[in-house]
Amino acid sequence: MxxxxxxxxxxxxxxxxxxxxxxxxxxxxxxxxxxxxxxxxxxxxxxxxxxxxxxxxxxxxxxxxxxxxxxxxxxxxxxxxxxxxxxxxxxxxxxxxxxxxxxxxxxxxxxxxxxxxxxxxxxxxxxxxxxxxxxxxxxxLPRTPRRWLFPAGMAVMVAGAVVEAAADRQKARFMERDRDERPDVLDTGLWGLSRHPNYLGDSVVWDGAWVAAAASAPGAWTFPAPVAMSYFLVFATGAKRTERRMEDRPAYRDYQRRVPFFLPLPRRSGGSAQAGDEG
Incomplete structure (x- = not known):
């Protein structure tokens, strides 16, 4: 074709x-x-x-x-x-x-x-x-360089899945610690780069699916799909709800000042290094 x-x-x-x-x-x-x-x-x-x-x-x-x-x-x-x-x-x-x-x-x-x-x-x-x-x-798949979006998208999907799994595992280990020994928030590992690395990884999985589909030109028109997934994860059921539930804790407010909300931007200075998001 x-x-x-x-x-x-x-x-x-x-x-x-x-x-x-x-x-x-x-x-x-x-x-x-x-x-x-x-x-x-x-x-x-x-x-x-x-x-x-x-x-x-x-x-x-x-x-x-x-x-x-x-x-x-x-x-x-x-x-x-x-x-x-x-x-x-x-x-x-x-x-x-x-x-x-x-x-x-x-x-x-x-x-x-x-x-x-x-x-x-x-x-x-x-x-x-x-x-x-x-x-x-x-x-x-087309017989053009565009076909390489397929393996690129698959690589993005796998990377997102690995980040999500690693973040969930880090949080699970944090929650398994005795309450008396557990810091107020988790800000180590991936949780020191983003306040919601599990949701970020999930979002990247579906960005990758879109990239893989976009190897065929009509697939690019499904871009509302990853946008919708990111909206669900950030606003509808995920990150924002967690923020509202946690923000009344002084340690979490300090965490908000130091660590980016979603994307792993450069870490901000200031505040004490306490330790994670329980959401």
């Missing part, structure tokens, strides 16, 4: 999008049933990774695009999701209490409102974020 014509197989793309929507609907419906029965609406957190992995694998299996790219994207996405799922399951099974974020957000809501605000919304977010995976699965 000429690089000047569309590299997307329309029939394949419709098949991938339709199947992805069905898979996401099934994941969210199943999670909603269990969550509502047990009164734990925060089980929705445990459906995020599996839903995206399901879309990646479904897209790879049903797409007609470059097989190396669609299966590489599926593989890295699944590996990312498996690690995240282990973390999420540990959190939801580690307590009998629902995450206060859900309790506050859904206060007074009935079943229909909960399903719409949590599970339908999350399903739509999964389909939006995974748009680069779906389009890449139905697209060929």
């Amino acid at each position: 000429s690089s000047r014509t569309s590299s997307v197989d329309g029939t394949s793309l419709r098949r991938v999008v339709g199947a992805s929507a069905a898979v996401v609907a099934a994941v969210q419906a199943g999670t909603a049933v269990v969550a509502l029965r047990r009164g734990r609406r925060d089980y929705a957190d445990a459906a995020w990774g599996p839903g995206l992995a399901a879309v990646a694998v479904t897209s790879a299996a049903l797409g007609s695009g470059d097989p190396w790219r669609r299966w590489a994207l599926a593989g890295v996405t699944t590996a990312w999701a498996v690690r995240l799922e282990r973390l999420m399951l540990g959190r939801v099974h580690g307590t009998d209490e629902e995450d206060e974020r859900y309790t506050e957000f859904l206060d007074g809501d009935g079943t229909a409102a909960v399903v719409a605000k949590v599970f339908v919304t999350q399903g739509l977010a999964q389909l939006a974020v995974s748009a680069p995976l779906q389009l890449a699965a139905a697209s060929t």
Whole structure:
């Protein structure tokens, strides 16, 4: 196919999008049933990774695009999701209490409102974020230097996943320390470069997926997907919520003055070197 014509197989793309929507609907419906029965609406957190992995694998299996790219994207996405799922399951099974974020957000809501605000919304977010995976699965790679965006994007995905995993592990080790011996905040390792390195790594994973998809020209038009993911991680469910919960602690306010919010910009001087973000 000429690089000047569309590299997307329309029939394949419709098949991938339709199947992805069905898979996401099934994941969210199943999670909603269990969550509502047990009164734990925060089980929705445990459906995020599996839903995206399901879309990646479904897209790879049903797409007609470059097989190396669609299966590489599926593989890295699944590996990312498996690690995240282990973390999420540990959190939801580690307590009998629902995450206060859900309790506050859904206060007074009935079943229909909960399903719409949590599970339908999350399903739509999964389909939006995974748009680069779906389009890449139905697209060929060009015979131009642009094709090198595919390996470059995969490298970015892996780097982001490594940063996210390392940050989560550093936080876990911090939380495992005796409370009497544990500093007020974690500002060592990756947490000394960014106040939210786990969310930063997660964001980079999906930036990489977009870069890999953009190796085919139409894939570049899915740029709202990584933008949406970064918005979710910073404003909707992640970093900003943590900041609001922690900012009443003097040690954390000092941490805010010394360490950049998200991107690892040069470290600021001043303040005492106490130690991390528990969010």
